[in-house]
Amino acid sequence: MKVEFAPAKIPFTRRLQTAAVLQWVFTFLALAQCCCVLFIALLFTRFWLISVLYATWWFIDRDTPSHGGRRLSFMHKLPMWRYLRDYFPVKLVKTANLDPGKNYVFGFHPHGILVAGAFVNFCTLTTGFMQLYPGLTPHLLMLPLWFRVPFFRDYIMSGGLIPSDKESARYLLQRQEGGNAVVIAVGGAPEALDAHPGAFTVLLANRKGFVKLAIENGAPLVPVFSFGENEVFDQVENPRGTWLRWVQERLQKLMGVSLPLFHARGVFQYSFGLIPYRKPIFTVVGKPIPVEKNERPTEEEVDALHELYIEELCKLFEEHKGNYGVPEDKHLTFV
Template sequence: MLVDFAPLRIPLRRRLQTLVVLQWVFSFLALAQCCLVLFVALLFTRFWFVSVLYATWWFWDRNTPYQGGRRFRYVRSLGLWGHFRDYFPIHLIKTTDLDPKKNYIFGFHPHGVLVAGAFGNFCTELTGFQTLYPGLKPHMLMLPLWFRIPFFRDYLMSGGLVPSDKESAKYLLRRKEGGNVAVIAIGGAPEALDARPGAFTLQLKNRKGFIKLALQFGAPLVPVFSFGENEVFNQVRNPKGSFLRRLQDRLQKLMGISLPLFHARGIFQYSFGFMPFRKPIHTVVGKPIEMEKRESPTQEEIDELHQRYTEELSKLFEEHKTQYKVPEDRHLTFT
């Protein structure tokens, strides 16, 4: 196979974009492991007290991720995220106003491999969320496992990420002053195993926990579809029933994280590597689905709202798909 090398003369801004995205990919794949190794390694050096002090702080601060986290606007507004946005590029599209006095649940679809659109739009300030939705603060929900890693947990919280469990979501939704948005990648880790160019399969049929939460707190549900999310990485073929898919499913159940064997381009060549393709991502935020608060919703009420949500998500996709180069004959499939 011939390697398609990148030209030697590339504008500095594109080099910077590649560098920032490389850092982002590294953060997803290896930063947590590096933080854990650093924490343990320091214990066997003259700087052992750093880990001891951090462990003390960690114990005292252990509930913070579940109580809205500790976001830093400075970190979310760093200029480097502008390079991240422009690499693809990533766009946030608003379809209607949202009341900053309410708390919302954003259902983000599809998960993709590394949720690039969700990170760019809801974990940084560089795609204009605060301008489009003044008074609202997005909190991206992420697997609780990552908030147990020393140092890494603080990095995650600085961007507005919080653990994806009921305790964390309930804290956001019960805030009477409003203005909180719980952003949930509904398909979760399993959906990442289906993420590849041209895929429109969403894991939603049996995902009803977020529906129950919305009813319990009377929080409007907002469907969000990120066009292009599945286009930025290829994935090794893993049809359901294959040995690879069975192995991936088993590991996902054991560890709580999925292990998609993804690939795209490299840093200095376009033929292979773990860098995402430069494909545009358009994240469209739909209209809120209002409902009455039900502290103890019945299964019938949950199923009814779930059906309505599915219909609104499909409607959002159909209304915008041709604008973002999705063929007319392609539709969402729910599993």
């Protein structure tokens, strides 16, 4: 394989963008593991008291992730997030106004490999979410596993991330003053296994928990589709029914996280590596679907709203796909 190296003369701004995306990839793939090693390693040094004090703080602060988290405003103002946004670049597209006096459930599709669009739009806030939807605060849901990792839990909470469990989402959706948008990557980790360039496979057919959550709390549902999400990484072919897909699905059920074999480019060359390609991502936020509150919805009510949600998501995709280079004969595939 011929390696294509990056030019020696590249604008400094582009180098900063690459550095920003490098730290973002490192955060997703290795920072949690490094935090665990650091916490344990400190116990066997003269700095052991740091881990002991942190463990005490961790116990006192154990309910914070499920009670709205701890977003830190200065985190959104860090220059690295603007460079991360501009690397792809990522853009947030508004299609309708949202009442800040209500709470919402955003269904984000597709998950992609590392949910780049969701992170940039709803955690870094560099694409103008607060300006487009004044009075609303987004909270992206993440696997509860990561909130059990010392040090790492505090870092991800500072960006507005909360655990992807019912208790955490309900805490925000039940706040009477409104103003909260709970963002759920509905397909979750398993959907990452279908994140191939040019694919529009959405894991939604049997995903109804977010619909039931919306009904129980009377929160309008908002479909969100991120065009370009599957284009920033390549993935080893793993069709359903192959041995590789079988192994990946078993590991996902066992570990709770999926293990897509993805690749893209490197830092100093463009032929291989784990740095995403520079391809634009357009995250389109649809119109809210009104939901009537019912703390004990029937299965029929959940199915009806789920079907309506799929219809609205399809409509959103079909109305906007032409603007973002999706061929006319391409449609969403639900599994």
